[in-house]
Amino acid sequence: MSDDVVLDVRNLRTRFGPRLGGLVAVDGVSFALRRGRTTALVGESGSGKSATALSVLGLIDPPGEVVGGEVLYRGRDLRHADEREIRRVRGARIGIVFQDPLSSLNPALPIGSQIAETILAHEAIGRAEAMARAVRLLERVGVADAPRRAADYPHHFSGGMRQRVLIAAAIACRPEIIIADEPTTALDVTVQAKILRLLYDLQQEMAASMLLITHDLGVVAAMADDVLVMYAGQVVEQADVDTLFHQPRHPYTRALLACMMGVEDDRAVPLTPIAGSPPDLRDPPPGCRFAPRCPAAEAACSAWAPVALRLTDNHVIACRRATEALVDG
């Protein structure tokens, strides 16, 4: 493990629901977050992206649980940390921005107090000082007239402003890692760009690592250094952003790219939806989970699960047909 790896997740497995009759939402996910770099986690709804983030933070509610793997933060396995220890990491060392900016804010607490609450949970300072810092954070994330607005309640803010408030709370303790879980999904396109720009600037400013969870490949292209493509709880392809966009090897990644809407797209190819729908994780198909929808699938794909194959130093793929010419066609 090199020195600039801040978070090293290895073979993470998380089950939702009871031991019997539950489903494995995260199945053997591994990745490393490096200092100052953005890693994107891409996939359809229900592919286990958010579950991965919650597992890292130890926030899987019973009866669900993280059943395997390691979450190494600075060499310490958070999976085996006690509640007090992991609470010191949450919000302080790892800040998270959730998807829904309205319901992620407490409607009964002024926003300044909410940010101050995060600071007070981690630092031994007075409430007045925490409030003053909350105001500075609000100014930093671009909330105009911050001293006055700090006393306003979440419903006084627009969606984009609420997301700025959530970001302010996430960076309140200068975390080393920012997890952004679909940070722009609930926002207008024009606001999306501003929020992404803000996240990018803050990350650069703090030299933090970012785990960016999204289903939007446009966001990935704009923000990410490394990309993990998830399907049905498993990582199917992992590469740096250039490789992924220009030399995608997994049929699912290719299908995702084919679904992407590009303005400057000079290919006269219409959008190609992926046929079928993701498998029911209660009863996942044997073999490759994408096989039932895969245009390149052969009989063996449905029989044996693919083994992750390291093509280059920074390109890993889980597809038994990856090396075959057919996939390139």
Next chain:
Amino acid sequence: MDATVRVVAAPPQRPRRGWRLAAFVRDRAAVAASVLLGLVVLASIAAPWLSAHGPYEADNLLRYAPPGTPGHLLGTDQQGRDEVARLLWGGRVSLMVGIVPTLCASAIGLALGMLAGMLSGFVDQVIMRTLDVLFAFPIVLFAIAFAGAMTPGIGTEILAITVVLIPYVGRLARTATLGVMAMPFIEAARAAGGSPLAIARRYVFPNVLSPIIVYATTLMGLMIVVGSGLSFLGLGVQPPTADWGAMVADGRVVLRRAPHVTIIPGIAILAVSLAFNFIGDGLRDALDPRTGRRAG
């Protein structure tokens, strides 16, 4: 909306709650009810100064005097006691029986309900099954049991009503807590490293409080009626102390000859319990932070 940073030296202000009050003030029925209730409370407190007569001061020569009798604005009862004085002093008891048990039960029920809702599992089961047992007893049965075990009186009555109310408030608090715990902002608070105590205090409590306040206000009106009912049955305060329920009971036998003895305290019960209901409705609208205007 862009990243213009204004440097302003003003300290952060207290939360602006003004518009919440404004929402309440817009509700005319609630305002009228508040004024009425305020007057009743003040009048009960000021009873010794407002009334020319004492509540137990009987004038046997002037029994069942109709309202308007000189010196007795609302007439007298079967012992010639002044109705105004009885009403004012009775109001003290009735208001106390309406308000005190509801406040006690709300505090206890809220604590138990939040505990059950937040801890779930075993603690939840123990608390809720215990409350279910209490829930099964009708209030009159409780009052009889308490009155039998202890000396009947206002303390016993307050205790009985408190015990009966706890499961009602507790259930509501638990349901509200479960609703709040399912909200994404609780997960966000946990992800920000909030301790369970901090989450209970700053995230769950303020969001559960509003429905409890509204419910408690309505219960106060109801408990005045219940307290009056217990007194009517002789299970509440004992003569010569009167509350409005006991006054209604006194007038029952002479309903035809001197209806005012029954009707006057009856109106007081009706008006005050309705007032509590209107205030509860007004509070429900005013306490929901989402009913305010959007500012931005």
